[in-house]
Amino acid sequence: MSRRTLALDDALYDYVLAHSLREHPQLAALREATRTHPHAGMQISPEQGQLMALLVKLIGARRTIEVGVFTGYSTLVVALALPADGQVLACDISDEYTRVGREFWERAGVAHKIRLVLAPAAATLDERIAAGDVGRYDFAFIDADKTGYDDYYERCLKLVRTGGLIAVDNTLWSGKVAQPSTDADTVALQRFNEKLHRDERIDLALLPLGDGFTLARKR
Ligand code: CA
Numbered sequence: 001m002s003r004r005t006l007a008l009d010d011a012l013y014d015y016v017l018a019h020s021l022r023e024h025p026q027l028a029a030l031r032e033a034t035r036t037h038p039h040a041g042m043q044i045s046p047e048q049g050q051l052m053a054l055l056v057k058l059i060g061a062r063r064t065i066e067v068g069v070f071t072g073y074s075t076l077v078v079a080l081a082l083p084a085d086g087q088v089l090a091c092d093i094s095d096e097y098t099r100v101g102r103e104f105w106e107r108a109g110v111a112h113k114i115r116l117v118l119a120p121a122a123a124t125l126d127e128r129i130a131a132g133d134v135g136r137y138d139f140a141f142i143d144a145d146k147t148g149y150d151d152y153y154e155r156c157l158k159l160v161r162t163g164g165l166i167a168v169d170n171t172l173w174s175g176k177v178a179q180p181s182t183d184a185d186t187v188a189l190q191r192f193n194e195k196l197h198r199d200e201r202i203d204l205a206l207l208p209l210g211d212g213f214t215l216a217r218k219r
Contacts, residue, residue, distance in 0.1 A: 061138035068144030072101020091121035172212025
């Protein structure tokens with residue numbers, strides 16, 4: 001028995017996956033295709049993806065935002081969890097990385113739910129705000145450059161409805177956030193975590209899942 005979160009050794013982590021993971025074949029295939037990628041560590045963990053799919057269904061999300069697509073695993077997770085008329089606004093700047101995912105989105109039959117915009121995410125989100133989409137999204141997932149998190153968060157908080165959810169990846173940053181640091185990414189994440197802790201506009205949970213997974217529900 002533990003009052004704290006369990007530390008997962010390999011055997012227990014394997015048990016968690018073996019006893020809970022229900023990964024769509026195209027998600028498994030995309031994960032395999034990304035495994036040898038030089039930046040494979042940027043992909044979310046599969047159990048984290050499954051939680052995100054459950055959350056998307058729980059809140060009845062139809063319109064979602066993704067900031068940072070990489071090779072499109074989380075995009076596919078959310079697209080599969082959305083209803084037939086659901087939409088992911090997927091923001092990224094890399095054609096090279098996102099191209100990996102696109103064929104798996106097609107094969108999974110959900111490519112029509114994903115609108116990929118290759119441009120700086122802050123500009124894409126500003127366009128949606130200017131277009132009158134404030135409060136018209138249900139869910140946002142932020143997983144991009146860490147020094148941009150606060151900009152993305154503020155924009156997503158505008159675009160998401162009351163009761164909508166913003167999920168943020170890498171908020172524990174391999175544990176580095178708990179140590180003094182001068183590294184720009186670590187400092188950005190430390191400030192971001194401190195800000196959300198005090199942010200009265202949201203309900204908050206910081207889960208020690210994957211590399212740290214923050215959930216912020218808009219009040
Ligand atoms: Ca990440």
